[in-house]
Amino acid sequence: MANVELRGLEKNFGANTVLKGVDLAIRDGEFVVIVGPSGCGKSTLLRLIAGLEPPTQGDILIEGKSALEDAPAQRGVAMVFQSYALYPHLNVFDNMAFGLRMAKMAERDIKAAVEKAAQMLGIEDLLDRRPRELSGGQRQRVAIGRAIVRQPRLFLLDEPLSNLDAGLRVHMRHEFARLHRELATTMIYVTHDQVEAMTLADRIVVLNAGGVEQIGTPQEIYDSPRNLFVAGFLGSPRMNLIAGEVAAIKDEGVRIKLVTGDEVTAAVVPGKAVPGDKVTLGVRPECLSADGLGNILTATVDVVETLGSTRAVYAMMPRADQPVCAILPVAFAVRHGDVVRLHFDPTQAYLFDGSGEAFGRNGSKTQAA
Known part of the structure; x- marks a missing residue:
């Protein structure tokens, strides 16, 4: 060795x-x-x-x-x-x-x-x-x-x-x-x-x-x-990344107004973020569900890929650069053109500042090893 x-x-x-x-x-x-x-x-x-x-x-x-x-x-x-x-x-x-x-x-x-x-x-x-x-x-x-x-x-x-x-x-x-x-x-x-x-x-x-x-x-x-870069590179399907800006800083995290018009919360420590700052929200496809509590993204189904026990649903949101992908149970029947409401918990959200660096979910920015 x-x-x-x-x-x-x-x-x-x-x-x-x-x-x-x-x-x-x-x-x-x-x-x-x-x-x-x-x-x-x-x-x-x-x-x-x-x-x-x-x-x-x-x-x-x-x-x-x-x-x-x-x-x-x-x-x-x-x-x-x-x-x-x-x-x-x-x-x-x-x-x-x-x-x-x-x-x-x-x-x-x-x-x-x-x-x-x-x-x-x-x-x-x-x-x-x-x-x-x-x-x-x-x-x-x-x-x-x-x-x-x-x-x-x-x-x-x-x-x-x-x-x-x-x-x-x-x-x-x-x-x-x-x-x-x-x-x-x-x-x-x-x-x-x-x-x-x-x-x-x-x-x-x-x-x-x-x-x-x-x-x-x-x-x-x-x-x-x-x-x-790391968030978008590692993961299959890749992490959903949606542009927005800080709307408010609250006890439960950062409130974000997305370019799509949706408002969501990311349970991260805000650091030096202030309302108006440009940010990017990240959510992994497996963290999106067709029902539940917490944040909601509204999108129109574009492509559905059946993967056996699950479906990969790709849906378009207004003014977003890329479709959002959700991994959903195969029993969830959906087709092109359907409007879906995709739910995710604020603790499952990632947030990246204007320079692309991640806000940590443990009290500080995420560090490289």
Whole structure:
């Protein structure tokens, strides 16, 4: 296992700044998932840790020692790529054994290491096949096996499931969780898929435009997003965000007049907010119901998606930029054009100030980890 520390890590490609002063400490045996939109610097960050690119500024410490002068092979790091990167002319055994042979390991030891990894991954019957004879999931297992046999201190995984179909992605997520448990090795996993992040991570790092927006456990980030970007990025369907302004400050929270004409209350501590301040209300789709007490949003149904036991109802509100989404019981019959009144409790509301920062629900602004 290995602990990893990134200190003020920056990376420029010419005039383009890809990473901006990234600070991150990863503990031994931790599974850290880095999420963010395309182009935010996720893969570049992995390549810097692996030694495939030099940083423009900052330091990378592995086990407390700077790795900047170490070649990739000296860092004890194994990387699994999105494209699998298998040698097409070699069979599975030789693909998995390639790095060990380059390291001059004895063939007897190579055979034992490959067979052990293949058994762990359930591909022991595929060792004689070439990559073109394998499915996408089987190729991904081979790529992981090639990393496992090296017994690295640190696994780096760059969107390893993005080429797989939905059902296989779910299965491979379970496989990664099991492997992490069995190997007890530090893993840094890059993805834009928030479901992978929420289900696999010990901690999530939310990256945006080369900078860290928030670090925390999946539940911490889901429950307490520190700004509008994190609130809108993590969650499926995404959080409903509706513009408005502060109408009044009351004992029970902040009264907000929305652009839609509705007035609602958010049970948050107002901080320095005063009437007239521009704010954004946030409500998660699963917190909206078709009946109840508290706040009400009035909207006209646009699209209904039946999801088996629930329906995702998308409805338009006057002057709102986006439809509001509610996850409702499948028994709630609704169709295009119906007017619905969606209820939510003030304690389930989020509120963001004019700069996009969240008001905390515990007496202070939500802080980044």
